[in-house]
Amino acid sequence: MLQYFEKEQESAPKLRALSAIAKVDRRSVLNGMFAATGMLVSVRVSPAEALEHLVPYPTGAADMPDKTVADPHVFVAIDPDGLVSIVAHRSEMGTGIRTSLPMVICDEMGANWERVRIVQAPGDEPRYGNQDTDGSRSTRHFIQPMRQCGAAMRQMLEAAAAAKWGVDASLCRAKNHQVILLGKDGSETSTALGFGDLAAGAMALPVPAQDTLLYKTPSEFTLIGKGATPITDLRAITMGKAGYGADVRLPGMKYAVMSRPVVLGGKVKKYDAVKALKVPGVEAVHELAGNETIPRKFGILGGIAVVGNSTYAAMRGRDALEIEWDDGPNVSYDSVAFDKEMTATASQPGKVIRNQGDPDSAFANAKEIFSADYHAQHMVQAPMEPLVAVARIVDGKAEVWAPAQSPYGARKDIAAALKMPIENVTLHVTLLGGGFGRKSAWDFIIEAALVSQKLGGTPVLMQWTREDDIRHGYYHTVSVERIEAAIDGSGKVTGWRHRTVAPSIISTFKEDDGYSFPIEYGMGFVNTPFEIPNVRCENGKAMAHTRIGWFRSVSTIPHTFAVQSAVGELAHKLGRDPKDFLLELIGSDRKLDPKALGFPNDFWNYGDPYDAFPIDTARLKNVINLAAAKAGWGKTLPERQGLGIAAHCAWSSYVATVVHVAIDADGKIRIPEATTAIDCGLYINPERIRAQLEGAAVMATSNTFYSGITFKRGAVEQSNFTDYNVARMSNYPQKVNVHIVDAPAGTHTGGVGEPGVAPFVGALCNAIFAASQKRVRSLPAGDTI
Amino acid sequence: MPTISINGENKNFSGDPDMPLLWFVRDGLNLTGTKFGCGAGVCGACTVHVDGVAVRSCQTTVGQALGKTVTTIEGLSTTGDHPVQRAWRQLNVPQCGFCQAGQIMQAAALIAKNPDPSDAQIVEVMDGNICRCGCYQRIHEAIRLAAGGV
Numbered sequence: 001m002l003q004y005f006e007k008e009q010e011s012a013p014k015l016r017a018l019s020a021i022a023k024v025d026r027r028s029v030l031n032g033m034f035a036a037t038g039m040l041v042s043v044r045v046s047p048a049e050a051l052e053h054l055v056p057y058p059t060g061a062a063d064m065p066d067k068t069v070a071d072p073h074v075f076v077a078i079d080p081d082g083l084v085s086i087v088a089h090r091s092e093m094g095t096g097i098r099t100s101l102p103m104v105i106c107d108e109m110g111a112n113w114e115r116v117r118i119v120q121a122p123g124d125e126p127r128y129g130n131q132d133t134d135g136s137r138s139t140r141h142f143i144q145p146m147r148q149c150g151a152a153m154r155q156m157l158e159a160a161a162a163a164k165w166g167v168d169a170s171l172c173r174a175k176n177h178q179v180i181l182l183g184k185d186g187s188e189t190s191t192a193l194g195f196g197d198l199a200a201g202a203m204a205l206p207v208p209a210q211d212t213l214l215y216k217t218p219s220e221f222t223l224i225g226k227g228a229t230p231i232t233d234l235r236a237i238t239m240g241k242a243g244y245g246a247d248v249r250l251p252g253m254k255y256a257v258m259s260r261p262v263v264l265g266g267k268v269k270k271y272d273a274v275k276a277l278k279v280p281g282v283e284a285v286h287e288l289a290g291n292e293t294i295p296r297k298f299g300i301l302g303g304i305a306v307v308g309n310s311t312y313a314a315m316r317g318r319d320a321l322e323i324e325w326d327d328g329p330n331v332s333y334d335s336v337a338f339d340k341e342m343t344a345t346a347s348q349p350g351k352v353i354r355n356q357g358d359p360d361s362a363f364a365n366a367k368e369i370f371s372a373d374y375h376a377q378h379m380v381q382a383p384m385e386p387l388v389a390v391a392r393i394v395d396g397k398a399e400v401w402a403p404a405q406s407p408y409g410a411r412k413d414i415a416a417a418l419k420m421p422i423e424n425v426t427l428h429v430t431l432l433g434g435g436f437g438r439k440s441a442w443d444f445i446i447e448a449a450l451v452s453q454k455l456g457g458t459p460v461l462m463q464w465t466r467e468d469d470i471r472h473g474y475y476h477t478v479s480v481e482r483i484e485a486a487i488d489g490s491g492k493v494t495g496w497r498h499r500t501v502a503p504s505i506i507s508t509f510k511e512d513d514g515y516s517f518p519i520e521y522g523m524g525f526v527n528t529p530f531e532i533p534n535v536r537c538e539n540g541k542a543m544a545h546t547r548i549g550w551f552r553s554v555s556t557i558p559h560t561f562a563v564q565s566a567v568g569e570l571a572h573k574l575g576r577d578p579k580d581f582l583l584e585l586i587g588s589d590r591k592l593d594p595k596a597l598g599f600p601n602d603f604w605n606y607g608d609p610y611d612a613f614p615i616d617t618a619r620l621k622n623v624i625n626l627a628a629a630k631a632g633w634g635k636t637l638p639e640r641q642g643l644g645i646a647a648h649c650a651w652s653s654y655v656a657t658v659v660h661v662a663i664d665a666d667g668k669i670r671i672p673e674a675t676t677a678i679d680c681g682l683y684i685n686p687e688r689i690r691a692q693l694e695g696a697a698v699m700a701t702s703n704t705f706y707s708g709i710t711f712k713r714g715a716v717e718q719s720n721f722t723d724y725n726v727a728r729m730s731n732y733p734q735k736v737n738v739h740i741v742d743a744p745a746g747t748h749t750g751g752v753g754e755p756g757v758a759p760f761v762g763a764l765c766n767a768i769f770a771a772s773q774k775r776v777r778s779l780p781a782g783d784t785i
Numbered sequence: 786m787p788t789i790s791i792n793g794e795n796k797n798f799s800g801d802p803d804m805p806l807l808w809f810v811r812d813g814l815n816l817t818g819t820k821f822g823c824g825a826g827v828c829g830a831c832t833v834h835v836d837g838v839a840v841r842s843c844q845t846t847v848g849q850a851l852g853k854t855v856t857t858i859e860g861l862s863t864t865g866d867h868p869v870q871r872a873w874r875q876l877n878v879p880q881c882g883f884c885q886a887g888q889i890m891q892a893a894a895l896i897a898k899n900p901d902p903s904d905a906q907i908v909e910v911m912d913g914n915i916c917r918c919g920c921y922q923r924i925h926e927a928i929r930l931a932a933g934g935v
């Protein structure tokens with residue numbers, strides 16, 4: 001299904017050209033100006049160009065399960081009183097997507113946002129299209145289907161009005177929640193019908209074909225790209241009335257917690273529940289068998305569930321359990337030993353993933369060779385809402401409520417676990433109290449369903465504690481990245497070697513061979529956009545001994561930390577300005593040619609087709625220059641202060657960050673200010689983009705300073721926010737200035753949630769060096785020099 | 786029977802006095818605005834007021850609250866128009882929103898005690914409240930805004 005909007009040049013039908021002026025070939029004008037400046041271009045649009053014909057551009061949505069749906073009958077309902085209901089089918093975990101995608105439909109159909117309510121879809125991809133809310137995909141994949149849906153709804157409303165008035169539909173104009181009759185000269189008359197009056201007639205009409213749709217030109221947008229639309233749940237959140245996973249209340253509902261093996265693959269050898277059952281309020285204890293199938297995917301860990309009349313009773317019952325565990329082979333996992341093993345692997349040639357030119361000769365002929373290893377520990381997402389789900393089974397049908405990032409995948413596996421046909425399982429999506437990738441897994445949801453089944457269908461809320469969340473995660477990988485650069489006699493980098501060693505996420509989904517897979521390679525490893533003639537990217541083997549999963553920004557964190565730190569180190573070594581040197585390495589304005597550069601044949605471009613989403617160095621350089629200019633790059637700073645810069649192209653967006661570091665007399669590293677520039681193409685809600693990038697700065701600060709997960713004897717050593725630390729009010733980037741590039745009309749939409757984190761890590765490490773001459777080579781680094 | 790005043794209503798309690806107030810409020814009274822975040826008093830998501838003082842309801846037992854006046858987020862303002870809530874909305878503070886009830890209760894207690902807190906005082910008082918989405922910049926601004934009168 002093609003879902004890409006490009007202005008159609010040849011066959012654009014002349015609709016509504018009631019007061020046409022000479023038609024400007026907007027795209028060629030824009031392209032020319034964009035190439036020259038990379039900045040905002042505005043073109044005056046006459047009333048006749050209020051709407052335009054567009055053809056969809058391809059996105060990665062075509063390769064996702066259940067793809068996209070754009071049917072107004074699925075996404076829109078209009079009450080007789082005019083209240084418009086719009087379905088949000090992606091999960092809300094703080095990005096604002098539950099507001100942003102409905103805004104697109106609302107804008108295109110000409111509805112008034114004040115008269116719209118949002119309805120959250122249950123997990124049902126055949127009906128709504130893909131619902132995997134991760135990978136910064138929601139806006140990238142759905143801005144076009146949502147525009148299509150809104151445009152179709154608008155034309156249906158206009159057609160319904162035309163039928164009532166007995167005029168041609170071209171004389172009917174939907175705007176501000178009503179359809180207005182136009183005069184022969186195209187001007188608005190005082191005759192109008194509200195959406196509520198037209199609803200029945202409009203909904204009875206067939207949905208117009210995609211190639212007959214007209215879309216608003218950007219000048220006509222009322223919401224897209226405008227101002228600061230508050231999230232739909234804002235008031236409820238401030239009043240404590242927003243509904244998260246643990247806020248579901250059902251008649252007769254019980255509360256459960258579970259004791260799980262601390263070593264992955266561990267099993268209950270024997271257990272005694274007598275004491276647990278004596279705890280007041282404890283009503284039942286059940287063993288759940290752990291999934292023993294490898295790969296583990298999102299199967300449950302197994303263990304002993306305690307059910308009570310309150311969460312407190314269940315927790316006390318769990319404390320009273322006596323369990324003997326069989327740890328299994330992963331008890332050997334030790335983070336200190338594993339880091340040594342990975343470092344040794346990174347010092348040896350690995351599997352070649354990308355080769356360009358002749359790196360061996362470049363290194364053999366180098367005047368100087370730079371080499372550095374960059375280490376990063378595991379991390380856990382630790383969203384503020386611990387994992388939780390509610391389930392009940394009535395008459396052989398299961399009803400489940402959960403903060404799920406992937407509600408349809410979860411629903412399928414719940415059905416399999418309960419041995420029910422999928423039609424008998426309903427999964428309601430609550431608000432997510434943060435996700436960051438952990439709630440893309442659904443082990444916790446299956447647990448709730450299975451405990452309810454053990455209880456004969458009684459409603460039960462399965463609550464994970466913070467300790468459970470820290471110790472039973474799907475962890476961000478642990479890694480050693482080695483960067484080597486060959487430098488010739490004139491100080492030019494002639495060769496680049498990047499070796500990555502990290503247990504792979506793919507080990508969660510298929511038999512582990514110790515190597516990463518194209519999705520990880522594509523996250524800032526093989527696609528480093530440097531104009532260096534000889535490049536080799538290699539992957540060393542590292543087996544997984546725990547569950548590896550997604551963490552906001554995923555593999556761009558270790559890759560970009562290493563690459564952007566190495567750029568900073570090289571600049572220092574060569575006596576160059578770090579920003580100028582970064583721009584020089586990126587080189588000329590061009591769209592990278594993956595084949596010529598030796599990218600792998602299965603190169604993964606964040607899932608998007610490369611031709612529609614090429615890596616454009618002009619856009620990357622533009623955000624670097626923008627962030628540097630806004631941050632006052634080059635300004636004189638006091639002693640023990642410094643600026644650091646880093647940038648990348650990721651999730652089809654371009655992000656550059658400048659971090660300002662100031663080091664206190666006692667060595668504490670502070671971040672008084674940071675400046676981030678993003679080019680994410682056509683965007684919906686700039687207010688939420690700023691929020692996402694402010695938040696990315698805080699998460700990156702946590703990742704750089706505080707957050708590390710280590711294993712000893714196979715078990716996670718950390719337990720809570722006491723020893724798994726995150727940034728707090730006393731040390732966070734105090735002022736994050738966000739600059740959003742107004743890319744030319746037609747620039748394809750990129751992601752926002754993920755790409756802000758990794759460049760901030762690199763920029764922070766480079767700023768620490770600028771302020772202290774001390775180089776961070778290992779994360780987390782602590783917040784004191 | 787022992788009672789606690791919660792949001793202006795007297796509630797009977799006859800269970801284990803060692804139960805954290807958090808679970809009585811959430812599971813006993815179905816006041817779900819107060820959140821469970823860490824269970825160890827280190828994240829602030831469960832913050833409520835006991836006799837006007839911000840406390841972690843996961844570390845305060847029901848026994849300790851008996852005979853006292855407890856306010857949860859639901860009781861801060863029946864219309865949601867406490868100055869802190871208004872400031873939160875004006876600056877679009879929340880992202881996922883999960884920690885925000887705790888943040889708002891902590892901030893409201895701060896402003897009640899100190900109507901014009903310095904930046905350092907804001908940091909000191911708010912340091913116990915974690916926001917994993919990273920809304921700190923706006924939380925700080927919103928407290929200043931609320932202190933200035935919204």
